[in-house]
Amino acid sequence: MVVLREHILLRHRDIPDIGSLEVYLAHGGYQALAKALRTLSPGQVIELVKASGLRGRGGAGFPTGLKWSFVPQDAPTKYVVVNADESEPGTFKDREIIEGNPHQLLEGTALCAYAIGARVAYIYGRGEFRHLFAGLQRAIDEAYQAGWLGQNIQGSDFSLDVYLHLGAGAYICGEETALLESLEGKLGMPRARPPFPAQVGLYGQPTVVNNVETLANVPPIVRHGPEWYRQFGTERSPGVKIFCLSGCITRPGNYELPLGVPLRVLIEECGGGAPDGRAIQAILPSGASSLLLPGYNPELRLDYESLQAAGAALGSASFVVLDETVDIVWAVSKVIRFFEHESCGKCTPCREGTYWMVDVYRRLLEGRAWPDDVELLLSIADQMDGNCFCALGEFAICPVRSSIQHFRPAYEARLPGRGA
Numbered sequence: 002m003v004v005l006r007e008h009i010l011l012r013h014r015d016i017p018d019i020g021s022l023e024v025y026l027a028h029g030g031y032q033a034l035a036k037a038l039r040t041l042s043p044g045q046v047i048e049l050v051k052a053s054g055l056r057g058r059g060g061a062g063f064p065t066g067l068k069w070s071f072v073p074q075d076a077p078t079k080y081v082v083v084n085a086d087e088s089e090p091g092t093f094k095d096r097e098i099i100e101g102n103p104h105q106l107l108e109g110t111a112l113c114a115y116a117i118g119a120r121v122a123y124i125y126g127r128g129e130f131r132h133l134f135a136g137l138q139r140a141i142d143e144a145y146q147a148g149w150l151g152q153n154i155q156g157s158d159f160s161l162d163v164y165l166h167l168g169a170g171a172y173i174c175g176e177e178t179a180l181l182e183s184l185e186g187k188l189g190m191p192r193a194r195p196p197f198p199a200q201v202g203l204y205g206q207p208t209v210v211n212n213v214e215t216l217a218n219v220p221p222i223v224r225h226g227p228e229w230y231r232q233f234g235t236e237r238s239p240g241v242k243i244f245c246l247s248g249c250i251t252r253p254g255n256y257e258l259p260l261g262v263p264l265r266v267l268i269e270e271c272g273g274g275a276p277d278g279r280a281i282q283a284i285l286p287s288g289a290s291s292l293l294l295p296g297y298n299p300e301l302r303l304d305y306e307s308l309q310a311a312g313a314a315l316g317s318a319s320f321v322v323l324d325e326t327v328d329i330v331w332a333v334s335k336v337i338r339f340f341e342h343e344s345c346g347k348c349t350p351c352r353e354g355t356y357w358m359v360d361v362y363r364r365l366l367e368g369r370a371w372p373d374d375v376e377l378l379l380s381i382a383d384q385m386d387g388n389c390f391c392a393l394g395e396f397a398i399c400p401v402r403s404s405i406q407h408f409r410p411a412y413e414a415r416l417p418g419r420g421a
């Protein structure tokens with residue numbers, strides 16, 4: 002496994018002021034776009050990205066080049082939409098790219114647009130990113146002035162306009178179809194799929210929706226080639242990933258690592274372990290949206306396949322650490338309260354199920370539990386499972402089920418006549 006000598010995504014940590022166009026250009030910036038415009042056809046860019054094995058960093062891990070190849074080449078109007086909603090609890094990686102290394106995101110967006118034949122790109126950010134978007138707009142303006150965006154980029158036939166759009170701070174608007182609805186000025190609620198956005202997306206036109214971090218990977222892939230990129234990570238999870246580390250950890254923050262490193266590297270070498278040498282009780286590996294990993298396995302590999310084999314998901318790689326002092330029932334109640342608040346209300350199992358689960362957790366925490374409350378939680382989860390309109394409802398049952406599976410005594414201690 003190749004260790005990173007310098008950052009590939011968080012380059013501002015090695016190169017001061019790389020957020021300015023001048024410094025970005027001085028360090029190879031926009032060379033990938035220039036190379037594509039000069040020497041590569043759109044189809045060849047897609048093939049490069051496919052060969053790199055890059056998978057979407059927004060959560061689902063879908064192969065990026067494959068997604069781009071689904072866009073019909075002959076459609077007259079196509080769009081790129083950059084998902085900068087970043088609302089997953091414990092996730093704060095995209096904002097660092099936007100703030101520190103914005104031109105790499107813009108270059109990746111332009112490469113995607115060139116590859117699929119789009120002439121317009123929208124960057125959709127969560128409402129709370131207002132302050133970050135002022136800086137991103139400055140980077141866009143700089144790129145326009147220097148001919149890296151706008152009409153006939155660097156004298157080529159390729160033109161691209163980039164617009165920023167702020168949402169109103171709703172978690173569901175990170176889900177790509179709800180995002181598209183919101184971008185169209187409608188209520189942010191998911192669409193039925195199929196059709197997928199690559200066929201019918203923004204304003205009914207073929208659209209690629211990609212996460213900020215995904216697109217920031219594209220310029221180095223095009224510039225240095227897929228073999229170079231594949232030297233990082235594993236065969237099935239190639240490349241680098243930004244891991245967001247938070248919760249009970251000595252040094253929280255973003256850490257860019259090759260995929261497949263052992264969990265020990267993230268938790269101990271990067272994060273310094275739990276404060277005061279405390280034991281780790283559980284880890285939420287994908288913010289709120291994964292099964293909870295009980296205990297701490299330092300040798301667990303941080304890649305898509307290993308997390309799945311461990312019964313969890315890598316998702317957006319937002320590792321929230323819960324040490325031995327954390328009350329698991331309390332922690333999961335917070336997660337469920339989040340999902341209840343963010344449920345868009347479109348479908349009954351999620352709207353009602355999250356509401357009822359919050360009610361049960363309230364009883365458990367306030368010493369008013371009913372004797373069968375644990376079974377009731379599991380029964381609500383069963384009724385939601387497979388019946389929700391989008392993944393938010395399915396996410397909501399993960400921490401409930403897994404915490405009951407691994408920490409049942411903590412729940413049972415709160416039942417009447419059992420202690421608390």
Ligand SMILES: Cc1cc2nc3c(=O)[nH]c(=O)nc-3n(C[C@H](O)[C@H](O)[C@H](O)COP(=O)(O)O)c2cc1C
Nearest residue numbers: 057058059084086087088175176177211212215392
């Ligand atoms: C409830 C929910 C919230 C999501 N939030 C985000 C988000 O904040 N940012 C993001 O990039 N993807 C988010 N996603 C995933 C997107 O739907 C989509 O898979 C992603 O933008 C695709 O980009 P990628 O292929 O580059 O990962 C969310 C999905 C769901 C179901």
Ligand code: SF4
Nearest residue numbers: 346347348351391394
């Ligand atoms: S699962 Fe929840 S968030 Fe998704 S459509 Fe149904 S109510 Fe809305």
